[in-house]
Amino acid sequence: MNTRLEDRTTAAANGTDASGTDTTGAAASGTDANGTGTAAAGTGGTEAVIGSARERIDSLDERIIALMQERMSVSESIQRARMASGGRRVALSREMEIISRYSEALGRPGTTVAMTLLELCRGQV
Numbered sequence: 001m002n003t004r005l006e007d008r009t010t011a012a013a014n015g016t017d018a019s020g021t022d023t024t025g026a027a028a029s030g031t032d033a034n035g036t037g038t039a040a041a042g043t044g045g046t047e048a049v050i051g052s053a054r055e056r057i058d059s060l061d062e063r064i065i066a067l068m069q070e071r072m073s074v075s076e077s078i079q080r081a082r083m084a085s086g087g088r089r090v091a092l093s094r095e096m097e098i099i100s101r102y103s104e105a106l107g108r109p110g111t112t113v114a115m116t117l118l119e120l121c122r123g124q125v
């Protein structure tokens with residue numbers, strides 16, 4: 001995670017934005033539209049490495065989004081069942097378990113991920 005932040009910082013310093021898009025003119029900064037050094041692009045297949053890794057990321061993102069949508073649907077069924085029997089939409093102790101799981105796996109940003117997922121699944125409280 002820190003590495004990626006550094007990447008972004010470096011990219012910005014090189015005249016590229018966070019997506020690697022040139023912000024100053026590729027020729028002047030020595031980078032192409034992928035943020036790839038032009039010298040390395042021709043020799044090491046860097047363009048191909050980045051291109052295929054980005055395809056994998058796009059595919060992973062699609063699966064993550066589908067899983068989030070599936071989670072929202074399962075969560076809704078729990079909330080409906082609980083509310084139909086007179087309970088509340090929110091189950092705070094369960095949310096604490098979920099937040100702990102994500103923060104143990106991903107560190108502090110995991111807490112934010114869990115809270116965002118919960119907001120998607122049960123709305124803002």
Ligand SMILES: O=C(O)C(=O)C[C@]1(C(=O)O)C=C[C@@H](O)C=C1
Binds near residue numbers: 078
């Ligand atoms: O597990 C539950 O009881 C749910 O209602 C699901 C869920 C969730 O999306 O994980 C959603 C709302 C609750 O506050 C807690 C958890």
